[in-house]
Amino acid sequence: MLAVGAAALVLPLAAGAAPTAFAAPVSAPVLRAPAGGYEELMVPSKMGPVKVQVQWARHGGTAALYLLDGLRARDDRNAWSFETNALEQFANDNVTLVMPVGGQSSWYADWTSASNTNGQKTTYKWETFLTEELPAFLEGYGVSRTNNAALGLSMSGPAALRLAALHRDQFKHASSLSGPLNWNAPGMREAIRVMMLDAGRFNVDSMAAPWSPAWLRMDPMVFAPELRGLPMYISAASGLPGQHDRPAGLGGAYNTANAMGIEVISMVSTRAFQSRLNTLGINAVYDFPSNGTHSWKYWEDQLWKARPHILNALGA
Known part of the structure; x- marks a missing residue:
């Protein structure tokens, strides 16, 4: 089932269209706190x-919500x-909604090296970006x-939970929607390997060696x-089709079937994580809808x- 789920994750359920051109984005802080409106910033990073x-x-206001993208994160828009x-x-x-762009197959982590299976030139350092470089830049606004x-x-x-867990001075709330939260499950690392190879040909071993401190940290x-x-909101649906599933033709049916399979895996791993938190006496708000697949409209809900x-957690 993990193998089926891995294949499903890499389908264009979370967006897969070709990048489009944008106007030149804003690139320098203006030392103000804008009231409303939308901008695109270019933020320096490693x-x-x-x-x-x-x-x-x-x-x-000064509060911010970081909305992180999925496995197939694009280079033009979150x-x-x-x-x-x-x-x-x-x-x-x-x-303020903060939506970083890019990071396909990154897990928003600091990798140990650049991926050696796709010619990646720069080593991912997403945790550093999200917890040091980006907050410092936004502070100017x-x-x-x-x-x-x-x-x-x-x-x-899992990245949202990790960022909040390991940077408690920065985050006051974390949410995981349909996340694979049990990396100890048999076959999970190899399932992640398959996902990443298909989504950009990234190598999981370049992210972190098997069972290394870097891997366990994630x-x-x-x-x-x-x-x-830490206040948390954690959810995963049953995988049964619901109101947002209206497959058209064989392609649509295939995508829906894959979205069902991966949501089942997400739900099982999220339930395991719930048990882990319960054992530790740690509270969270949970939602396990009786219907819903691994797709965007359910995450919108x-x-x-x-x-x-x-x-409430941000006082906003």
Whole structure:
């Protein structure tokens, strides 16, 4: 089942169209706290300039929500900005939406080396970017370094939890939607290998050696104790088709079947993670819908459910 799920994750469920051209983005802080509106920033990093889509807090507030992308993250736009109505959901809220662009198959981690299976030129250093370089840049716009939330889906679900667990001074809330949260499960590392090879031909061994400290540091089951006291929203659906599944033709049926399989795996691993947190006496808000597959419209629904918890934690 893990192999089927791995193949499913790499299908273009989380966006796969070719990149499109954009106007030249903003590239320098203006030392102000904008009230509402949308901008695209180019943020310096060890990986080179990284595009970040931003919807500023409606009333110029300092809180921010980092919306992380899926396994097939594109180089032109963060899928939250076009696969969902995330911008509309938070349009009147006093929280800035921060949507980093890129990071396909990265797991938003600091890799040990550049991938040696696809000619990657630069080593991924996404955790450093999201916890050091980007917050420092956004501080120039009046965004707080210490009043943020992280939310991820699928690949970025465990990443959102990890960023918050290991950088508690920065994040006050974390959400995982349909994330693979049990990396101890038999075959999970090889399933991740298959996913990454298909999504950009990235090598999981370049990210972290098997069972190395770097690998264990990314495993939600391992860093779970660090989540104590952190408000969290965690969800995964049953995998049964629901209101957003309307497959057309054989291609649509195939995609839906894959989305069903991977959501089942997400649900099983999320349930295992729930048990782990319960054993540790750590609380979280959970939602396990009776219907729903591994696809964007269900994550849009979950974002809406997570929204009041996020705003409450941020005081926004």
